[in-house]
Amino acid sequence: MATPQSTVEGAAPRVPLFYDPRVRGIAYQVLVFAGLIALIYWIIGNTTANLQRANIASGFDFLQGRAGFDIGDSLVEFSSDSTYGRALFVGFLNTLRVAIVGIITATIIGFIIGIGRLSKNWLINRICLVYVEVFRNIPPLLVIFFWYFGVLSVLPLPRESIDLPFGSYLNSRGLYFPRFLWGEGAWLVLVGLVLGIVFTFFVRRWAHRRQMATGEQFPVFWTSVALIGGLPLLAFVVTGLPLSFEFPELSTFNLRGGIQVRPEFLALYLALSFYTAAFIAEIVRAGVLGVSHGQSEAAQALGLRSSQSMRLVIIPQALRIIIPPLTSQYLNLTKNSSLAVAIGYPDLVATGGTTLNQTGQAIEVVAIWLVVYLGLSLGTAGLMNWYNARMALVER
């Protein structure tokens, strides 16, 4: 602690050493530090003794060992002959997958519900309120169980699959989509998409500059839609529709072909989206309410239509309030994806848990968890902070 410098000339009152805040501060810190060192020393001593007794060699060599377990849902090649390291990597990819699609869906549902909570329509308002109050007050694990055991596992067997549009099927083994089979020249479609995005970027810049200079507006939104949607479509038609579908087909016991989305993934994805959406809705509502009433009145006074005032005046300001808590909800969703272990979706915690049980390398596995989740947290936080800084109020 900083002590104020005595400005009185001459004899400063003699303070006993014990009462000198600076001395005290140092003494406390030394005590804390010593205690911490002693604790760590004691823990390390115990741990090495325990590990020796259990015959576990510490270190990350076990990652090279043969895993010996199978993972049903994997984005990359994996078999029981693969290594533990690869198993953890598969788990990591699965965590990322569910987190990313979950975040997107939760944001969409959350914004819809949040705007609904602000609606002057009494009925819509109440429906959204009920949604929020129900999902905020039950544990996420229960929502996951609800989807998994309550809804998805009582769906009919593959033989009696529910037909969905576009040749998709839903049954107790999951959701089946047709697979896209891209033919010759399909890469041109991708090129069209990239070109569309690049052109849009330039058109936006040009339109913004022109509006700043002359005040003339340019229909940027529709031009963007035309560019981003039109160019790939043009490429698609020019190359002669190089797309066919592989539809899932019923065989004796199961559906063959197509893309299968497993019920574990579906349950986790739906539960995380619905659960987090309730929190995002409250954040959105608070954000919009946080924009002072004068702003919308001023927008009206300028003659903006209500949709314009929402888009140009309210939302940009509300985003400033919304983004920081939204970031922490995204992080929560990512962390809650670890609940996957309860229904057997092979995410990082589940594959890590299996590894831990098989090898006994508790410290190493937990260390990997810590590093990965902290990394994800810092990554998401960094990204959102960058966005937040862009949206932040620029004061003169």
Place this chain on the structure above:
Amino acid sequence: MQEHDLSFVRAEMVANQAPPVSDHGPVSWLRKNLFANVTDTIFTILGIALIVMIVPPVIQWAFIDAQWTGADRSVCATVVQGGTQPEGWSGACWAFVDAKFQQFMFGRYPVDERWRVYLTGFLFVALLTPLLIPGVPRKGLNAILLFVVFPIVGFVLLSGGVFGLRPVPTPLWGGLLVTLVLAYVGIAVSFPLGILLALGRRSQMPVVKLVCVVFIETIRGVPLITILFMASVMLPLFLPPGTSFDKLLRALVGVALFASAYMAEVIRGGLQAIPKGQYEGADALGLSFWKKMNLVVLPQAIKLVIPGIVNTFIGLFKDTSLVYIIGMFDLLGAVRQNFADANWASPQTPITGLVFAGFVFWLFCFGMSRYSIFMERRLDTGHKR
């Protein structure tokens, strides 16, 4: 006397007239709130359609077609599934909840000894209620009883082993009992620990600050499950060889540490909102650090962040359900465990059990959030302008 008295003074009041129908009464309410314009009308119709789609089937399922009593799965399964219900039947299997209710509440706690749980629960309610009602005096004594005396009494009562009480080891505990024990201990530990961590994080002593920052950020950065795994796998490694460590206690340590990191951040927010003048004023009065905090800063800071604190409590209450993953049977775990009971397994059993568990969790969490709103209004001493 006046001769030309042409002025008119009304001597009696005209009776009040009813406000025009256009801005009063149910019709005007409907017009304003449901059918204000075309878009509104469309949304209202969509909303009604949604309600019609969801509510009647749910009522049909939960009440009309539900089975309230029964001895085993046959009442809740269709003929094809080996039961007595007609084909295509779908209804809640409340008979399952009825049959397993005791398990959902107490787990495998011995039946003869359940009076001890009741007594503990009664003591808890008896101590908590006066603490929650603002008008009741002697809050200090009450808090000491609830947070110092009650844990000891409750522990002795529940686990037994002294005073001639039969020992009941914690693996036998389960259901709502475990949920409430975890939540109570989590709240009772995380609140003071969170305050200490928050003060530590704002301390000017670099070592203390560093320790607190590292602790808080590490715990907040990882999911609770990894903390629970850590508590259940790594704690035994950290302790001297041969120390056995109760499983419930491990979960308690995990939950409490996790919650205190979140609590610390909430309270730090409150501490930051207190103007510097308050700190300086307390310093000028010559108060010591702890007196300054206890008498001046914390009462204001905590009042500011009551919503955040209660949100943390609610989060903690919901998070207790995760102990199922490390092999303990709290309310949700007990429900989940009983799906597998061959006597009751049917397509309707899981969803009924989950709806029941969800309702219990919802009641507690909703109650907490309403109480926090009430407290917030009461303590609002008018800093708002």
